[in-house]
Amino acid sequence: AQSVAQPEDQVNVAEGNPLTVKCTYSVSGNPYLFWYVQYPNRGLQFLLKYITGDNLVKGSYGFEAEFNKSQTSFHLKKPSALVSDSALYFCAVRDSISNNDMRFGAGTRLTVKP
């Protein structure tokens, strides 16, 4: 069965600084990896995904993520953080073999301070 770990409950960065939100995964087959963002009192919004191809994937709002197979990681990054990026971020994985449902990490709360 697939699983996801987000080792940090909270990440704090200053506006304008780069940010990284960490994610590691475990699957039987090849991973389909996703990042979602949840703003207060809102549902989940899809940010980006890795299915195959280039290890660096670019998504919405200037976010990108790098797939690292040897480290089984899929860290979310942004070169310059905005206060409006403050939200709850979830990493998720689907197994290419079962390809049924997603499994989510515990979530990381990102706070960007002015």
Added chain:
Amino acid sequence: SAVISQKPSRDICQRGTSLTIQCQVDSQVTMMFWYRQQPGQSLTLIATANQGSEATYESGFVIDKFPISRPNLTFSTLTVSNMSPEDSSIYLCSVGPLPSGSAETQYFGPGTRLLVL
């Protein structure tokens, strides 16, 4: 992406009662899922709603407590039965794949915030 709506958006219920949550998608989708997000927690899959057959429940979730219907490819309901305060959560509908999207991505509705007193 599709437009996914849920009703109600929020509710406050008394213990022992039941609440049915509706999920409507503006396009036909193969898969529909129901997730629960307890306060301060991540998302946990409750079940996969199968069109024309019984839902597939994850470990720890049973049909008597969370009956699910899926009469067609655009609509599903989740009922939270005989509620207790422990059922206070956000319940999220998720769909995928979309006709215009990739086969791997799931999209989420806005959620239903349930508080059980």
